[in-house]
Amino acid sequence: MIPLTGDATTTLIAEAQGTGGEPLLPGTEVTEAGEAGGIGGLGKIIWRVFSENKLALVSVGVVVFMLLFCFVGPHIYHTDQTDLVITSVGQVLAHPSAQNLLGTDPNGYDTVGRLMVGGATALEIALLAAGIATIFGVFFGAVSGYAGGVVDAIMMRIVDTVLSIPTLFLLIVIAAILHPSFWLIVFIVALAAWLVPARLIRGETLTLRTREYVQAVRAMGGGGGRIVVRHIIPNAVGTIIVNATFQIADAIGLLAALGFLGFGVPPPATSWGQMLSDGVSYAQNGDWWLIYPAGVCIILVTVSFNYIGDALRDAFEVRLQRR
Amino acid sequence: MIGYLIRRVVQAVIVIIGVCAITFILYHLFPGGVNSEARIILGPRATQPQLNAFLAANGLNRPIWTQFAILVGHVFTFNLGYSYKLNEPVATIVLQKLPKTVLLLGLSTLLTVIVAIPLGIFQVLRRNKPSDYALTTLSFVFYATPTFFLGIVLIELFAIHWHIFPPEAPQSASIGQILADWRALVLPVFTLAAVYIAGFSRYMRSSMMEALTEDYVRTARAKGLSTRRVNYVHALRNALIPIITLLGLTLPAIVSGALITESVFNYPGMGLAFFNAASQNDFPLLIGTVVVAAMATVVGSLLADILYAVLDPRIRYV
Numbered sequence: 001m002i003p004l005t006g007d008a009t010t011t012l013i014a015e016a017q018g019t020g021g022e023p024l025l026p027g028t029e030v031t032e033a034g035e036a037g038g039i040g041g042l043g044k045i046i047w048r049v050f051s052e053n054k055l056a057l058v059s060v061g062v063v064v065f066m067l068l069f070c071f072v073g074p075h076i077y078h079t080d081q082t083d084l085v086i087t088s089v090g091q092v093l094a095h096p097s098a099q100n101l102l103g104t105d106p107n108g109y110d111t112v113g114r115l116m117v118g119g120a121t122a123l124e125i126a127l128l129a130a131g132i133a134t135i136f137g138v139f140f141g142a143v144s145g146y147a148g149g150v151v152d153a154i155m156m157r158i159v160d161t162v163l164s165i166p167t168l169f170l171l172i173v174i175a176a177i178l179h180p181s182f183w184l185i186v187f188i189v190a191l192a193a194w195l196v197p198a199r200l201i202r203g204e205t206l207t208l209r210t211r212e213y214v215q216a217v218r219a220m221g222g223g224g225g226r227i228v229v230r231h232i233i234p235n236a237v238g239t240i241i242v243n244a245t246f247q248i249a250d251a252i253g254l255l256a257a258l259g260f261l262g263f264g265v266p267p268p269a270t271s272w273g274q275m276l277s278d279g280v281s282y283a284q285n286g287d288w289w290l291i292y293p294a295g296v297c298i299i300l301v302t303v304s305f306n307y308i309g310d311a312l313r314d315a316f317e318v319r320l321q322r323r
Numbered sequence: 324m325i326g327y328l329i330r331r332v333v334q335a336v337i338v339i340i341g342v343c344a345i346t347f348i349l350y351h352l353f354p355g356g357v358n359s360e361a362r363i364i365l366g367p368r369a370t371q372p373q374l375n376a377f378l379a380a381n382g383l384n385r386p387i388w389t390q391f392a393i394l395v396g397h398v399f400t401f402n403l404g405y406s407y408k409l410n411e412p413v414a415t416i417v418l419q420k421l422p423k424t425v426l427l428l429g430l431s432t433l434l435t436v437i438v439a440i441p442l443g444i445f446q447v448l449r450r451n452k453p454s455d456y457a458l459t460t461l462s463f464v465f466y467a468t469p470t471f472f473l474g475i476v477l478i479e480l481f482a483i484h485w486h487i488f489p490p491e492a493p494q495s496a497s498i499g500q501i502l503a504d505w506r507a508l509v510l511p512v513f514t515l516a517a518v519y520i521a522g523f524s525r526y527m528r529s530s531m532m533e534a535l536t537e538d539y540v541r542t543a544r545a546k547g548l549s550t551r552r553v554n555y556v557h558a559l560r561n562a563l564i565p566i567i568t569l570l571g572l573t574l575p576a577i578v579s580g581a582l583i584t585e586s587v588f589n590y591p592g593m594g595l596a597f598f599n600a601a602s603q604n605d606f607p608l609l610i611g612t613v614v615v616a617a618m619a620t621v622v623g624s625l626l627a628d629i630l631y632a633v634l635d636p637r638i639r640y641v
Contacts, residue, residue, distance in 0.1 A: 160334070161341030164624070165617040168579035169597065170345070173609050176601045177352050253469055257583055260471045261598060273469070280475055284483055295472040302467035 049315040056311030059304035066301055070119035079113025096289055103289040105275075106282060111289050114275060119297060122259075122271040125182070126251035129189035133251075134244045136190070137197030138236070142228045144198070145205025156202065159195050167192045168257060175263040182265055189254055193247050200243055204236040238316035245309035249302045256298050272298050327632055335625045342617040343395045349610055350394075357383045363604055364407050398618075403611035408603050413611035416596060421615070422498055424581055424592035430508065431515040432570070432577065439520045440566070443527025444559065447535070450528075458524070465521035470580050474514040474587035481510060492590035515584040519577060526569055527562065534562040564635050571627025575620045 050056060096103045100110045144155035162170075171188045178184055208214065209232065217227055233240075258264060259273025270278075272294045279290025353360040361377045362369060369377075378384045382393050397403070403413035446455045465473075482490035492511045493504035501508070534540065535558050543557045585594035593612060600608040 157334075157337055157341060161338050161345065164338050164575060164620050165342060165345065165613060166575045166578040166582070166620060168582050169613045169616050172597070172601050173349055173606075173613055174352065176604065176609060177349065177606070178354070249467070253467070256469045257471065257579075260469070261583070261586065262602065273471075276472060276475070283475070283479065291472075291475060295469070295476070298469055298472065299464060299467045303463050306463060306467060 046312075046315040050311050053307075053311040053314065055307050059307040059311075062300055062304040063308070066119060066297070066304075067123065070116050070123055073116045074113065074120075077112060077116070079110040079116075103287070105278065105290055111293065114270060115272070115293055115297060118270040118272050118275050118294065121182075121265055121269055122252060122255055122273070122298075123301075125186050125189060125255055125265075125271070126248050128186045129193060129251045129255075130244055130247040132186070133190040133193035133247060134197050134240060137194035138201050138233060138240055139228075140194065141198040141201030141203075142205050142232050142236075145202040146209055146224060146228050146232065152202070156199075159198050162191075163195050167254065168261075171254075171258060172261065172263055175258065180263050180266065182269075185255070185258065185263075185265060189251050189258075192254060193251055197240065197243050197247070200239055201233075201236055204239055205232050208232045208235055242309055242313045242316060245305055245312060249305035249309065252298060252302050252305070324632065328629065331625060331628055335621050338621050339398070339618060340395060342614060342621070343391070343398050346398070346610055346614055347391050347394050349613070360606065363606065398614055403614060404607035406600070406605055406608040406611075408600070408605040409608065413608050416608060417593065417611065417615050420591065420593040420596050421619075423501065423590070424585070424594060426498055426501065427511060427515065427584065427590060427592060428577060428581055430512045431519070431581075434512055434516040435519040435523055436566075436570075438516070439523035440527050440563070442520070442524040444531055444554075446524070446528045447531040448554070450532070462521035462525055465517050466525075468517070470514060470518060470583045471587050473517055474510070474584060477510050477514060478587075490588075492585075492588040494589075494591060511584050511588040511590055514587065515577070515580050518580065519573060522573075523566065523569065527566060530565050531558060531562040534558040537561070564631065567627055567631050567634065571624035571631075574623040574627070578616050578620060 096111075100112070103111050105111055105114060140155065140159075144152045147155075171192060174188050174191075175184065205228075209227075214227055214231055217231060255264075255271060256273030256276070259271045259275075260277040262277065264271050264274040264277075275294040276291050276298075279287070279294070283291045350360065351357065353363070355362075357378060358374060361374045361383070365373060365377055375384070382390060385393070401414055403417065405411075406413050406416060409416060442458065446458050449455045478490045481487045488510050489507045490510075491507065493501040493507045495501050495504060535554075537558075539561075540553055540558050543553045548557075581592065582594035582597060584590065585592045586598040589595065593615070597609065597612045599605075600612065
């Protein structure tokens, strides 16, 4: 889905208005040496601006808490989440109690334990998909923007085409044809997510390629590959990091939607979206613990990543303005 | 203007051919190729001669480029294949369902625009005051709430607990009857619109904020115009223009949202047909729906761009 809050939209709109490729900020000068060095001193400035934003700090706390909850939690709060043997009727759809803090689901699984494994799956898929999509999108965009001409036109029409197909429709057809597995879901979420970084980095590359230091490298005989990898991508790192943060938030939402529609990881594994989907029909009888905790987890993590992205963008903009 | 239009239309046609290429890839994505696709459609007891007859009838045994040309021809003539599960041409099913989805999308978009724009303006006028912060936080939360979760919560609260609205969308066949059953439309329309109200009001806020820093606003102030006139006549009209582009860009996402909303509320539109097709492995209907959704999106963003060019003369000369 299009991140409405991200700078992605700004660039997409700038492109749609025919102003694409222009720097969004005045004075987007980067290091004189060209190779993005001196991150040490910059890191402090970025951190100072970032840490002034209290909401962003809270968000980092929420993300850290969720990571601990999902990945360390199962080692502290032991529950059976794989091959459960049901020994009594009361074990199924049990109300929250001291034994099962948030009750159990229709299969007898403990809901808190389910939130942990479901969250671990959701976060793993979202982080992997956002990572893969960012790396691929960055290279695609940088090559497209650096090559220019016909190559650029063809590569960007590919992006336009995939972007014009409503994401969920495309992903569900692929999932229906190929049957979901963990890696297939990572792949299809990434398939939706690489488009925005590709367009953003292409725009950035169009301005960076005309910089003196790029011309200097070219004059010294540096090839296109070296320029893209050593000079253009490192200088676009702010844009890349900020966008990757928004991509994680989007991936969690997309994954939840896929899981809700029945295209999630195969059982007994689960994800937050699938838990919601499984719980809906029971929730109407008052079994609230089957849907609200999972829904709240999705919202908390998504809001946090969006806040972090916003604060990071502000921090990187300050970095650019101080130069 | 004409040059811009021609370029934009050519681009749209290229994208539609690209959509055909992706559709084509989907048809050939089946593990085991077209033979296993034929088996899925004809069933496990089909004999090899029957499978061959199916492939021949659908041109699937022709050379690959011929197949692609046939597909492009079919898409441009709106021949979308045949749903063997529903025993009807895909085009017929789509024509039956599409108006209902367009109605849902139209009402939600209307609601989004009607609510989000005043909300964004209100936030700018009260910027950095508690009400601005509260609305910002609220829009972040709504932006992060998955459409299906919001739908479930609204059904729980408004249909099951308080009995204000029915839990299901209107089931009538005609648009008129659906509109007459407006109480049942409230929850689906709001569910679909909520994410976009959040996003658009954020965007409207920053767009209006930017417009207020422009030179023409300062000039208007210097001339001695009232704040009200500067805000609503000079700043607002310019701040509204990017919203049109945003509408065009959001179209694919909002169509995806309709898929979720329709399956949560059992609204008999294209999204629900698609969802049912996915659970029944009705591949011709699935892929046909993708083509239609993509075409609608391409046409929608084309219209948004043209409207934009009409409203903002600067774009025509770029």
